[in-house]
Amino acid sequence: MSGPESRPRLPLRFRGLRGRVMAAFVLGASLVALLLAGSVYAVSTSYMETQRVRTVERAVAVHAEILRLRLDSPRITAAEALESLHLTPGTIAMLQWSTGSSVVGADVGLPAVLEQAEEVPSAATEVTIDGHPYLRAVAEVEDGAVLHEFAPLSELETTLRMLRSILLASAVLAVAVAAALGAWAAQYALSPLRQVARTAARIASGEHDLRLPRAADDDLSPTVDAFNTMVDSLQQRIERERRLVSDLSHELRTPLTTLTTTASVLAGHREELSERPRAALGLLVEETTYLRGLLDDMLALARAEAGIHRSDPAPLSLSALLSHLLAGRDTGPVVLDLADDGMVRGRRMELERALVNLLANADRHGGGVVAVRVDNDGAEVRVTIDDAGPGVAPQDRERIFERFVTSSRSSGGTGIGLALVAETVTGHHGRISCAERPGGGARFVLTMPALSRPADTGEPAATQH
Incomplete structure (x- = not known):
C-alpha cells in the first residue's frame, strides 16, 4: 500500500x-x-x-x-x-x-x-x-x-485545421511567456526577502551594527523599518546584558577571591586542625575551586553570547595552537597529524579556551586524548580530537553542547565547557559535532572556514550603524 x-x-x-x-x-x-x-x-x-x-x-x-x-x-x-x-x-x-x-x-x-x-x-x-x-x-x-x-x-x-494549430501554438507560447514572467516576478519579489535573510544571518553571527537600507517602495518600507527597529531593540538588550555581565563579573569575583584566599590560608594550617575540621576544610577548598571554575566558565559563556570579545579576529594557525597546548600537557602518547597549517581567522584567546575545553573534556570524561588531527581542504579547516573513553550515546551527541548538560559517561564537570566551545565556534562561523571514533571512544570535530576561502559576493547592501 x-x-x-x-x-x-x-x-x-x-x-x-x-x-x-x-x-x-x-x-x-x-x-x-x-x-x-x-x-x-x-x-x-x-x-x-x-x-x-x-x-x-x-x-x-x-x-x-x-x-x-x-x-x-x-x-x-x-x-x-x-x-x-x-x-x-x-x-x-x-x-x-x-x-x-x-x-x-x-x-x-x-x-x-x-x-x-x-x-x-x-x-x-x-x-x-x-x-x-x-x-x-x-x-x-x-x-x-x-x-x-x-x-x-x-x-x-x-x-479550420490551420486555425486550431495557430491557436494551440499561441496558447503554448502564452504559457511559456507566463512561466518566464512568473519566474522573473518571483525573483524580483523575493529579492528583498533574501536581502533581509542575509542581513539577519550576518546580525545573528555577531555583526550587530548592520541595518537594512531605507526602501523607496512604500510596501517594503514598513517591513524594513520594523526589522531595523527590532535589531535596535535587540542591540540595546545586548548592551544591557553586557553591562550586567561586567557588573556580575566584578561583584562575584571579589567575594569569591576573598573566599578562595581564606580557604588557602586555612589549608596552610591544616595540620593544626583536628580530623573533622580538616575534612571540612578539604571540602571547602574543593568546592571553592569548583565554584571558581564554574564562575569563570559562566562569565566566559555570557561574554561569548553577548558578543563581548577581548581581541579582534586575526590570522592564526590551529596546528601551531594545538602543538603549543599539547606540549605542556602530561596526557601520555598522542597520535598527532598536524601536517596542514590550519590557517583561520579568529580570536586567539577564545579559540585557545575552546580547544583547552575539548582536551580537558577528553581527559576528564574520555580516558584521555589518543589522537589529534588537522585537515585543510582549502575551504574549511577541521580539527579532530579522539579520546579513549566509552563514547557518547547517540541521543546525547547534540545535547552535550547545551548548558548544564552532561552525558551518561560524565564523572563530574559543570556542563558549561562544551556549551562554551559551541558558542565560541558558532561566533567564528564554524560548527562542532560529536561522533563515534572507529574502534571505540568519542570523536569531536571542530570545523571552521579556512583563511584562504574566497569572499562571498552575494552579501546584501546593508548599512552600518
Missing part, C-alpha cells in the same frame, strides 16, 4: 513561495489562453460555416434562375444549360427532373440516395461523396425540375 512517503514530490525550487508564484502565473495564463483560444475558435468556426452556407445558398439560387431563363429556349437542352453554368472549382451540380437527371462536375455518378431524393431540403446540409465532405444546397428551377449543388468543404476544414 502506498503511503504519503511514496508519493512523488516536487523539486525544492517548486515547493516554496517562488514555485507558488510561478504556478499561479502559469495556471492563470493557461486558463486565459484556453478560454481565449476556445472562444476564438468557436466564433471563427461558426462565422465561417455560416458564411459558407450563405454563399452556397445564394449561388444555387442564382444558378437556378439562370437555368430557368435558359431552359425557356427550346434550342438548349437541360444538359447544355447545366454545363453552361460557371461553377467554382470542385463544385458538383445536378439537375433533376421527373424523367431523368444531368450531372456536371463529377467524374462518377452521384450515389443513388442523392439522385432519388424525394424531399427537397429547405436549408443546406452536409453530405459525404466518395469520402469527402460537401455542402448540399437545393433550389427549384421550373416544372418540377430541381437543381442540386454540392460545394466542397475540404478548403474550409483545412482553414
Whole structure:
C-alpha cells in the first residue's frame, strides 16, 4: 500500500513561495489562453460555416434562375444549360427532373440516395461523396425540375485545421511567456526577502551594527523599518546584558577571591586542625575551586553570547595552537597529524579556551586524548580530537553542547565547557559535532572556514550603524 512517503514530490525550487508564484502565473495564463483560444475558435468556426452556407445558398439560387431563363429556349437542352453554368472549382451540380437527371462536375455518378431524393431540403446540409465532405444546397428551377449543388468543404476544414494549430501554438507560447514572467516576478519579489535573510544571518553571527537600507517602495518600507527597529531593540538588550555581565563579573569575583584566599590560608594550617575540621576544610577548598571554575566558565559563556570579545579576529594557525597546548600537557602518547597549517581567522584567546575545553573534556570524561588531527581542504579547516573513553550515546551527541548538560559517561564537570566551545565556534562561523571514533571512544570535530576561502559576493547592501 502506498503511503504519503511514496508519493512523488516536487523539486525544492517548486515547493516554496517562488514555485507558488510561478504556478499561479502559469495556471492563470493557461486558463486565459484556453478560454481565449476556445472562444476564438468557436466564433471563427461558426462565422465561417455560416458564411459558407450563405454563399452556397445564394449561388444555387442564382444558378437556378439562370437555368430557368435558359431552359425557356427550346434550342438548349437541360444538359447544355447545366454545363453552361460557371461553377467554382470542385463544385458538383445536378439537375433533376421527373424523367431523368444531368450531372456536371463529377467524374462518377452521384450515389443513388442523392439522385432519388424525394424531399427537397429547405436549408443546406452536409453530405459525404466518395469520402469527402460537401455542402448540399437545393433550389427549384421550373416544372418540377430541381437543381442540386454540392460545394466542397475540404478548403474550409483545412482553414479550420490551420486555425486550431495557430491557436494551440499561441496558447503554448502564452504559457511559456507566463512561466518566464512568473519566474522573473518571483525573483524580483523575493529579492528583498533574501536581502533581509542575509542581513539577519550576518546580525545573528555577531555583526550587530548592520541595518537594512531605507526602501523607496512604500510596501517594503514598513517591513524594513520594523526589522531595523527590532535589531535596535535587540542591540540595546545586548548592551544591557553586557553591562550586567561586567557588573556580575566584578561583584562575584571579589567575594569569591576573598573566599578562595581564606580557604588557602586555612589549608596552610591544616595540620593544626583536628580530623573533622580538616575534612571540612578539604571540602571547602574543593568546592571553592569548583565554584571558581564554574564562575569563570559562566562569565566566559555570557561574554561569548553577548558578543563581548577581548581581541579582534586575526590570522592564526590551529596546528601551531594545538602543538603549543599539547606540549605542556602530561596526557601520555598522542597520535598527532598536524601536517596542514590550519590557517583561520579568529580570536586567539577564545579559540585557545575552546580547544583547552575539548582536551580537558577528553581527559576528564574520555580516558584521555589518543589522537589529534588537522585537515585543510582549502575551504574549511577541521580539527579532530579522539579520546579513549566509552563514547557518547547517540541521543546525547547534540545535547552535550547545551548548558548544564552532561552525558551518561560524565564523572563530574559543570556542563558549561562544551556549551562554551559551541558558542565560541558558532561566533567564528564554524560548527562542532560529536561522533563515534572507529574502534571505540568519542570523536569531536571542530570545523571552521579556512583563511584562504574566497569572499562571498552575494552579501546584501546593508548599512552600518
